[in-house]
Amino acid sequence: MNRRRKEARESSSGGGGGGEARVCGRGVALYLGMQGRAMKPVCKPSADRITNLPADVTLRILELLPVKEAAKMAALSTTWRSHWRSVRRLVFDNDFAGAKSNKMMDRLMLNIYRVLLLHDGPIRKFYFLFSGLRSCYEYEIDQIIVHLSNRGLQAFALALSPADSHVYKLHSALFSCLQLDELSLVCCEFRQPSWFVGFGKLKNLCVMRVALPADFFENFLTKCPMLQVLLVVHCVGPGNLQLVAPRLRKFTFRGNLKKISFKHTPFLNSVSIALNGHREEVEKPVDTVALFASLPSLQTFAVDFQLLQLDSSHQTHPANNEAVTNIRRSLEAEERRGVWFCLRHLREFTIQDCLATQSELDLLRFVLATVPSLERVSIKSLDRLAYNTRIEFMKKVMTYKRASANATVVCD
The missing domain is CATH 1.20.1280 (Monooxygenase)
Known part of the structure; x- marks a missing residue:
C-alpha cells in the first residue's frame, strides 16, 4: 500500500514538471514568434476635443x-x-420669445424662471428685450430684478412694449446693484429710492420713452461720477438740462427742454440735441458763447435751431433779438478769441431742421470763421424749403471765411 502511494506521488510530481515545461516552452515560442513580426499599434479612442x-x-x-x-x-x-x-451673460429677446400670444408669454416667463433657478454663479449681463411684453407681467419682472440684485449684476437692459398704456415702475432692487456699469431702459418709469447712494461704476446710460423725475439731470446723474455715455430719447419729466458729469464723453438728447447748460463737462466731445417742442416753449435763449465755452473738448456738435431760439420769423419776441445780438457780438475779436480756444477740437458741426434764417447764417459764419480744426458742416432738412431760398442760403454760406482749409459744407 505504501509502495503504491509512493509511486503515485512520483508520477504526479513528474507530470507537473512536464506541464510547466510545456507551458514555458509555448510562452517562449510565442514570444520569439512575435519578435519576428511588427507589433500592431493599440487603437485608443480619439480625444474629445469639444469636451476638453x-x-x-x-x-x-x-x-x-x-x-x-x-x-x-x-x-x-x-x-x-x-x-x-x-x-455670465443671458439675453432674452424676441427670438427667444417666438410667438407673442398671451399663452406663449406665460410660457416664456416660466422658461426664464427655470433658467435662473438652475443657474449657478454670478450673472454679469442680463438683457430683457421683448417688444411685445406688457407691464401686466409686472410681478414677474420684479421677481427677476430681485433675483438679479444678488448676482453681481454689471449690465442690465429692459425694453417693454411701447404700445402699453400702463407704465411699468422699475423695482427699487435694481438700485442696489452698485456694480452696474451699463444700464438701458425702454418704456418704463424711473424713480430712485430715497436710500439710493448712486452707481459709482456706471459708464453707459440709455433711457428711451422713460418717465423720469424732474430733477433727473441735477440729482441722479451727479451720483454717477464715472458716466461716459448718456442717451436720453423721448423721455418725459425733466424740463431743464443741467449737466454735471466730469467724465462724460458723449451726450445725445431727443425730446422737450426749456433750459440747457453744461456746468462741468471737461471731456464731453460729442453732443447731439434735437427738441420736439415749439420754439416759444423755450424760456430763455442759450448764450452761444457760454455754451461753447463750457465744452472745451467738443469735437462733434449737432443741434436743431430750436435749441438756440434764433428763428428770425419771431422777431417780436424779445428773446430772439437778444439771442441774435449775442451771436453777432460773438463774432467780435474780443469774444471770438476765447471761444476759439474752447472750440479748437471741434471737427463736425450739424444744424438739424434748418430754416435758412439770418440767425442760422450768423451762427454758421461764426463757426466757420473761428474753428481751425473743423472738417465738416452738415445742414439738414434744407430740401424742405423753397428752391430759391435754398440757393440764396447756400450762396451766402459758401462766401464765408473759413479758419480751416479742410472744412466742407454739406446739405444732407
Missing part, C-alpha cells in the same frame, strides 16, 4: 450663442452642462 476645451473658451461660446442654442449645447457632456449653468 478650456473653461473660458466654453463659457465664451455659450455667451455668444442665443439662450435656446446654448441650452442645447449643454447636452454635449456634463462639462458643457456645468458651464451652461454658470454662463
